[in-house]
Amino acid sequence: MILYHGSYLTIKKPDLSFSRSTLDFGRGFYTTPIKEQAKKWSKRFIKVKGQGIISAFEIDKNILSSLNCLSFESYSEEWLEFIVSCRTGNDIGAKYQIIIGGIANDNVFDTIEEYLQGYRTKEQAISRLRFDKPNIQYCFKEQQAMDKYLQFVSSEEMK
Numbered sequence: 001m002i003l004y005h006g007s008y009l010t011i012k013k014p015d016l017s018f019s020r021s022t023l024d025f026g027r028g029f030y031t032t033p034i035k036e037q038a039k040k041w042s043k044r045f046i047k048v049k050g051q052g053i054i055s056a057f058e059i060d061k062n063i064l065s066s067l068n069c070l071s072f073e074s075y076s077e078e079w080l081e082f083i084v085s086c087r088t089g090n091d092i093g094a095k096y097q098i099i100i101g102g103i104a105n106d107n108v109f110d111t112i113e114e115y116l117q118g119y120r121t122k123e124q125a126i127s128r129l130r131f132d133k134p135n136i137q138y139c140f141k142e143q144q145a146m147d148k149y150l151q152f153v154s155s156e157e158m159k
Helices: 035-049 061-066 077-087 108-116 122-129 143-149
Strands: 002-007 029-031 052-058 069-071 098-101 137-140 151-158
Touching: 002 029, 002 035, 035 052, 035 151, 077 108, 077 122, 108 122
Parallel strands: 069 098
Antiparallel strands: 002 052, 029 137, 052 151, 098 137
């Protein structure tokens, strides 16, 4: 399986020390099997850093079953609570090697704040955080698992 990572530079060897802690699934290296999603991620860097790069990695899909993996099959209350916890600085997924699940859309900050303040119900927040297009992210949480199983394939500059 090929996974893509959007950034402003080529990433040949992912390093978790560069990861931010308040993302959807906490500190980790975020990838997606959907190249269009990675393009969107990398294009955000064009405005700030002047360039966007997609790095491609290969992983044997069969390896995933041997890893300590948390997988969210849908946008659910559990997914929402997990995202809220991680986005507010409590990385409850640190015990996993990889977390797989949907990506919260660009309304995430406002929606989580409205949910935490009681202005939105769980159902309203989940509905608002869904993407209209299919998406998924694979968040690698453990350096050793990345080093062992994630193999750099290529990179591509976005225009």
